[in-house]
Structure formats: structure tokens, C-alpha cells
Amino acid sequence: MTDTPGWASPGSDPTPDGREPGASDPADRPGTGSGAPAPQPGAQPQGPGAQWSKEQPAAGQWSAPTGAPGPGQTPPPPPPGPGWAGPGPGAPGGYGAPPGGPGGPGGYGGGYGGYGVPGGYGAWGGGWAPPAAKPGVIPLRPLGVGEILDGAVSTLRTHWRTVLGISLTLAVVTEIATILLQRYFLNNTATQDTLSDPSTSAADAFRVMGESLLGTFALSLITLIGTLIATAMLTSVTSRAVLGRPVSPGEAWREARPQVWKLFGQLLLLGLIGVGVMLGGAVPGIIGFLVGNENVGITLLVLGLLAAFVVVIWLTVRFSLAAPALMLERQGIVQSLRRSTKLVQGSWWRILGIQLLAGLIVGIAKVVISIPFTVAAMIAGGGDSLAGFLGENGAHVGWTFLLISGIGAVIGTTITLPISAGVTVLLYVDQRIRREGLDLELARAAGVQGAPAGAPGPVPGS
Incomplete structure (x- = not known):
């Protein structure tokens, strides 16, 4: 029988006199006496069935009758509920039985039972289960949709200096490059005039379109680079926030830097x-x-593109956890895609719903933040800025409009990017808790009292 706090040896059920089941009586050993049992206070059992008390407790309250206590003895305590071990001798506030142990179907190994209901009643005999440990921004148990969203916001609120510092720096750099490209490449009145002129030759039209596409590609690439770097660093911050540990921007960058190029490769693939x-x-x-x-071609083209779009959506959700797997597990590009596929399997619709909800919230927040700045930019920029914003020929957007609207874009990105990245990381953590019992590893890494000892596995941020 092990003495490790919070653990119970499977199958061990001490008898009332403190001996293990099957242990030999000292009186039966050679040289210890006549073999007669030592006198015990109170009534002695007369046969095998006399060890059971005539008055039994209600079903589901105790694990098994262990004999009527004699004078001066106290009844044995009820066994711990599923998932967690209640306070008691040798297990003060520790974890419950390991997977497959005496927790049975209601325990951690065969289902979460009451483990997912903090402070509620467990599935084992209606016993009470204490709340899950919460060293950081989430409780260490399977998460609900609201807890994932709340965890992302709590990360922003708790570690706001690091989170806002990272997102603000990259948002400012990205927006400056965006404003310059919009002013000098994507806001060219000559390009608009050339494309709108009916007498323009095909060569000139293709040249102008190529320049415009090149500027758009450069704009998208700059935005993508800034978003990826910020996401990589925020992934490290969120993983530490789960453990309740702060991290500086420098530490986040040192942890994310070795995997940034792999992250670019993953996105390219x-x-x-x-x-x-x-x-x-x-x-x-x-x-x-x-x-x-032609009619058959148009029909097949539309149907084929619709089917391909559905497949792209399916693959997007299937690989949605590849980025945190690559960053936190130090996986390769292809291995991270396989890892995401394994984690998403069986939870595709749930992950899609959470991602859509988070995207809707982030999109609404960005629009609400940007609208006042866009209106102010139109008023300050005058009629030309409004005409350029609406795409009228011969009009271009001025510096005033670009700067004021750029400020709104920076604020919106600074606030919403950490939430979007945090939701993805917490979804990854939640799936690993549900499938692999990562909460036990996180509890040990966070130093939660009573966490079971064992060989530590991969922990996010380690």
C-alpha cells in the first residue's frame, strides 16, 4: 500500500482493525500462542456472515460494509468522490484515483462524472466533489464555451502589460507599413483612371492590374507577418497564464523565436x-x-467550387489547433497538422462553433472601435477623403484620413488579437485535458498541492 498523499492503492480496503485484507493473524504464526484469537472488546463475530451489520447505511453512501465498529472505534470514512480525493488521512486535498483506478465509471478514467461540475455533486453515489484547482486564468478541468472566452479575456486583463505591449508594438509597425502602401501604391489615381478609360490598351491594363495586385499582396504579407509573430508570442503568454505565471515580452519572444519560421512554413503549406x-x-x-x-461548364464550375469551399472549411477546422501544437509541443510542420487532426477528431462541430463565436465577437468589437475613427477621419479629411474612400474616380485618400483611421485600426487590433489567439490556445488546452488528462500535468507544473507524482509529460509553455 502506497503512502503517497492523495493516492489510493487499487483494491486496498483496510479492515477495521487496521490490517490489510488477507493478512495473517499474529496469533496464527508459529511461536505466538495457541492460535486462539486475541480477545476483542464487544461482541465477537460468530460466523462469516456475522461481520455485516444488521443496520446498513443507504445505498451509494459507503463503499462496502466493513463490520460493526466495537466500543471506542469510529466507523471508517466514506471513500473519495470521483476525480478528486477529499481531505482525510494521507490525502489532504489531493487528487483522486488515477485513470482506471477505484474511481470506477464515475471517476476520472471512465468519465468525468461530477468532475466537470465544480463544487457540485459527483456521479459516484451522489458524493460532493470539491472545485477544480485554478492556478491561472482557467480551472484545470474540461472547459465550457464561456470559460474559454473568459479565459482569453482574463489573460488580457491579468497580464495586460505584456499582452498589450506585444500586440500594440506589432499593430503599430504593421499599420505604418499599411498606410505607406495605401498612400503610394494602392491609392494611385493614375491606376484608377487607366482602368476606367475605355481607350486603354490591354497591355497597359494588365500592367496596372499587376502593380495593384503586387501592392495588395505586399499589404497582405505585412499584415500576415505581424499577425503571425504576435500570435506566436501571445501563445506563449497564454500558456503561462494557464499556470498562473507571468512572462515578459522578452521571454515570450525567446520562447517563440525558434518556432516562428516553422509557423510560416505551416501557414504556407x-x-x-x-x-x-x-x-x-x-x-x-x-x-x-x-x-x-458553356452551360455545362458554368454549372460544373459553380458546383465544384462550392464543394471545394466546403472541403476547405472542413480542413480549416481540422487543422485549427496546429499552430499551438507547433508552438507548445515543439512539433514539426507536418507533425503539428497530424496532432491537430487527432485533437479535433470527434469535436469538429464544437470547435467550429466556438471559433465562429469568437470570430463574431472579435469582428463586432473591431467594427465598434473603428467606426468612430472612420467617421472622424472623413470629417477631418474633407470631401476628397470621403470620395476616395468610396472609390470614386479621380479622388484619393489623404494623409489625415489614413492617420486617423489607422489609429482606430491599431486600437482594434491591439485589443482583439490577444482574444483571438487566446481562444485558440485555450481550445488546444481544453482538448488535451479532455483526451489526455493534461490537467494533472498542469497541476504539477503549477505546484498545486496534492497533485499526484509521476513522470511529467509535455506541458504548454514548458
């Missing part, structure tokens, strides 16, 4: 997969056009 799926969906329509049947 996912982009190529998406483009390949869309091209594959367009192939039947292209073949229809080549054989000369």
Missing part, C-alpha cells in the same frame, strides 16, 4: 492545400468549357 483544393474543384468546370459546352 495550409495555403497551398487550400489553393489545391479550390483548383481541384474548378477542374470539372474547366473541362466543360474546353469541350465547348
Whole structure:
């Protein structure tokens, strides 16, 4: 029988006199006496069935009758509830039985039972289960939708200096580059005039369109780089926030830097997969056009692109946890995609719903923040800025409009980017808790009192 606090040896059930089941009586040992049992106070059992008390407790309250206590003895305490061990001798506030142990179907190994209801009643005999430990921004147990969203906001609120410092720095750098590109490349009145002129040659039109697409690509690339770096650093911050540990921007960057290039490679691979799926969906329509049947080609093209879009959405959710797997487990690019597939399996709709809800909240917040700045920019910039914003020919957006609207974009990105990144990381942690018991590893890493000893596994942020 082990003496480790918070653990119970499977199958051990001490008898009232303190001996293990099956242990030999000292009176039966050679040289210890006549073999007669030592006298015990109170009534002695007369047969095998006399060890059971005539008055039994209600079903589900005790594990098994262990004999009527004699004078001066106290009844044995009820066994611990599922998932956690209640306070008692040798297990002060510790964890409950390990997976597959005496917790039975209601314990941690066969289902969460009352473990998912903090401070409520467990599935084992209606016993009370204490709340899960919460060293950081989330409780260490399977999370609900509200707890995931609240954990992302709590990370922003608790570690606001680090979180806002990271997101604000990268938002400012990204927005400055965006304003310069919009002013000098994407706000060219000559480009608009060329494309709107009916006498423009095809060569000039293609040249102008190429320049515009190049500027748009550069703008998207700059935004993507800033978002990826910020997401990588915020992933490290959120993983530490789960353990209740602060982290500085420098520490977050040192942890994220070795994996940043892999993160770019992962995004590039996912982009190529998406483009390949869309091209594959367009192939039947292209073949229809080549054989000369325009109506069939259009029909096949539309249906193929719709089917390809559905596949892209399915793959997007399937690989949505690849980034935190790559950052926190130090996985390779392909291995992180496989890891995400394993974690998402069986929870595809749940993860899609949470991601859509988080995206809706983030999108509404960005719009609400940007609207006052956009209106102020239109008023301060005058009629030309409004006409340029609406895309009228011959009009361009001025510096005043770009600067004021850029301030709104920076504020919106600074606030919403940490929430979006935090939701993805906490979804990853939640799936690992549900599938792999990561809460036990997190409890040990956070130094929660009574966490079971054992070989530590991978812990986010370690």
C-alpha cells in the first residue's frame, strides 16, 4: 500500500482493525500462542456472515460494509468522490484515483462524472466533489464555451502589460507599413483612371492590374507577418497564464523565436492545400468549357467550387489547433497538422462553433472601435477623403484620413488579437485535458498541492 498523499492503492480496503485484507493473524504464526484469537472488546463475530451489520447505511453512501465498529472505534470514512480525493488521512486535498483506478465509471478514467461540475455533486453515489484547482486564468478541468472566452479575456486583463505591449508594438509597425502602401501604391489615381478609360490598351491594363495586385499582396504579407509573430508570442503568454505565471515580452519572444519560421512554413503549406483544393474543384468546370459546352461548364464550375469551399472549411477546422501544437509541443510542420487532426477528431462541430463565436465577437468589437475613427477621419479629411474612400474616380485618400483611421485600426487590433489567439490556445488546452488528462500535468507544473507524482509529460509553455 502506497503512502503517497492523495493516492489510493487499487483494491486496498483496510479492515477495521487496521490490517490489510488477507493478512495473517499474529496469533496464527508459529511461536505466538495457541492460535486462539486475541480477545476483542464487544461482541465477537460468530460466523462469516456475522461481520455485516444488521443496520446498513443507504445505498451509494459507503463503499462496502466493513463490520460493526466495537466500543471506542469510529466507523471508517466514506471513500473519495470521483476525480478528486477529499481531505482525510494521507490525502489532504489531493487528487483522486488515477485513470482506471477505484474511481470506477464515475471517476476520472471512465468519465468525468461530477468532475466537470465544480463544487457540485459527483456521479459516484451522489458524493460532493470539491472545485477544480485554478492556478491561472482557467480551472484545470474540461472547459465550457464561456470559460474559454473568459479565459482569453482574463489573460488580457491579468497580464495586460505584456499582452498589450506585444500586440500594440506589432499593430503599430504593421499599420505604418499599411498606410505607406495605401498612400503610394494602392491609392494611385493614375491606376484608377487607366482602368476606367475605355481607350486603354490591354497591355497597359494588365500592367496596372499587376502593380495593384503586387501592392495588395505586399499589404497582405505585412499584415500576415505581424499577425503571425504576435500570435506566436501571445501563445506563449497564454500558456503561462494557464499556470498562473507571468512572462515578459522578452521571454515570450525567446520562447517563440525558434518556432516562428516553422509557423510560416505551416501557414504556407495550409495555403497551398487550400489553393489545391479550390483548383481541384474548378477542374470539372474547366473541362466543360474546353469541350465547348458553356452551360455545362458554368454549372460544373459553380458546383465544384462550392464543394471545394466546403472541403476547405472542413480542413480549416481540422487543422485549427496546429499552430499551438507547433508552438507548445515543439512539433514539426507536418507533425503539428497530424496532432491537430487527432485533437479535433470527434469535436469538429464544437470547435467550429466556438471559433465562429469568437470570430463574431472579435469582428463586432473591431467594427465598434473603428467606426468612430472612420467617421472622424472623413470629417477631418474633407470631401476628397470621403470620395476616395468610396472609390470614386479621380479622388484619393489623404494623409489625415489614413492617420486617423489607422489609429482606430491599431486600437482594434491591439485589443482583439490577444482574444483571438487566446481562444485558440485555450481550445488546444481544453482538448488535451479532455483526451489526455493534461490537467494533472498542469497541476504539477503549477505546484498545486496534492497533485499526484509521476513522470511529467509535455506541458504548454514548458
